[in-house]
Amino acid sequence: SAVISQKPSRDICQRGTSLTIQCQVDSQVTMMFWYRQQPGQSLTLIATANQGSEATYESGFVIDKFPISRPNLTFSTLTVSNMSPEDSSIYLCSARTGAANYGYTFGSGTRLTVV
Amino acid sequence: GENVEQHPSTLSVQEGDSAVIKCTYSDSASNYFPWYKQELGKRPQLIIDIRSNVGEKKDQRIAVTLNKTAKHFSLHITETQPEDSAVYFCAASKGGNKLVFGAGTILRVKS
Numbered sequence: 001s002a003v004i005s006q007k008p009s010r011d012i013c014q015r016g017t018s019l020t021i022q023c024q025v026d027s028q029v030t031m032m033f034w035y036r037q038q039p040g041q042s043l044t045l046i047a048t049a050n051q052g053s054e055a056t057y058e059s060g061f062v063i064d065k066f067p068i069s070r071p072n073l074t075f076s077t078l079t080v081s082n083m084s085p086e087d088s089s090i091y092l093c094s095a096r097t098g099a100a101n102y103g104y105t106f107g108s109g110t111r112l113t114v115v
Numbered sequence: 116g117e118n119v120e121q122h123p124s125t126l127s128v129q130e131g132d133s134a135v136i137k138c139t140y141s142d143s144a145s146n147y148f149p150w151y152k153q154e155l156g157k158r159p160q161l162i163i164d165i166r167s168n169v170g171e172k173k174d175q176r177i178a179v180t181l182n183k184t185a186k187h188f189s190l191h192i193t194e195t196q197p198e199d200s201a202v203y204f205c206a207a208s209k210g211g212n213k214l215v216f217g218a219g220t221i222l223r224v225k226s
Contacts, residue, residue: 033213042204043159043216092158096211104149104214106158 002027002097006107013083013114020079021110023093028073033094034066037109043092049076083114117142119207121217128195130226138205138217139187145207148181148188149214153202162203163190195224 005024013019023032031050035043046066047055055068069077080087093107118141128134140148149164165172165179165188172179176195181188192199200223206214 031212042218043214045213045215048213094214103161103164104208105161108158 002029002095002105004093004095004097004105004107006093006110008110009108010111011113013112015084015114017083018079018081019083019112020077021091021093022077023075023095023107025074025095025097025105027097029095029097030073031096032070032076033104034068034076034078035092035094037090037092039089046078046091080112083112085114088112088114117145117207117209117215119205119215119217121205121220123220124218125221125223127223127225130195130197130224132195134190134192134195134199134222134224136190136203136205136220136222137187138189138207139185140207140215141186142207142209143183143186145209147208147211148179149206149208150177150179150190151204151206153204153219155201159204192222195222197224197226200224 003026007022033048034046037043045058046061047057049055049068049070051070051073065081067079091110094104097105121138146167150162151159152162153159163174163177163179165181176193178191203220205217208214
């Protein structure tokens with residue numbers, strides 16, 4: 001299956017600043033997904049990123065707070081803007097990397113702490 | 116939209132016993148149901164999945180069953196081992212789009 005490289009793996013940021021997380025897939029994928037996983041919780045979808053179109057955001061998430069780029073079929077970025085301590089979480093990217101069986105693969109995650 | 120409920124939230128079993136985790140989904144159009152294992156500090160790893168045209172799938176000690184009529188699916192782990200201890204998530208997807216996850220089950224295998 002495909003491999004997704006995600007960086008940074010962790011960061012500690014000051015409130016009010018922004019952090020951009022990058023994900024690189026080793027094969028072309030149509031859709032990429034960005035999730036947030038708060039400590040001890042499940043994965044919550046932030047948005048779906050398609051190449052060549054604007055990302056589709058889930059309820060409770062807005063583009064101004066979580067702008068996403070998808071410049072090509074192997075790369076995407078998520079920016080967490082104007083951060084507050086409530087944004088402290090793990091952020092994961094994912095892609096559907098198995099055409100036949102819908103297999104979804106995850107990046108290694110970014111552990112964000114906002115102080 | 117799709118809603119996935121998962122039970123139990125925690126499960127403790129003795130090594131060698133079986134473990135069963137159950138999920139229900141709300142959208143009858145969902146057609147893909149994966150199970151992920153997540154160890155502490157690691158990314159979720161796909162352990163088994165099933166599509167809606169299949170009722171059961173098995174891979175060594177792990178099996179998944181799907182009841183489309185009742186809209187529920189279950190993960191079965193036999194002969195549990197300490198290394199099976201982790202958080203397990205079920206998920207559902209429609210047409211290869213976004214995955215909606217259950218709340219997760221903490222499985223502890225006691226040796």
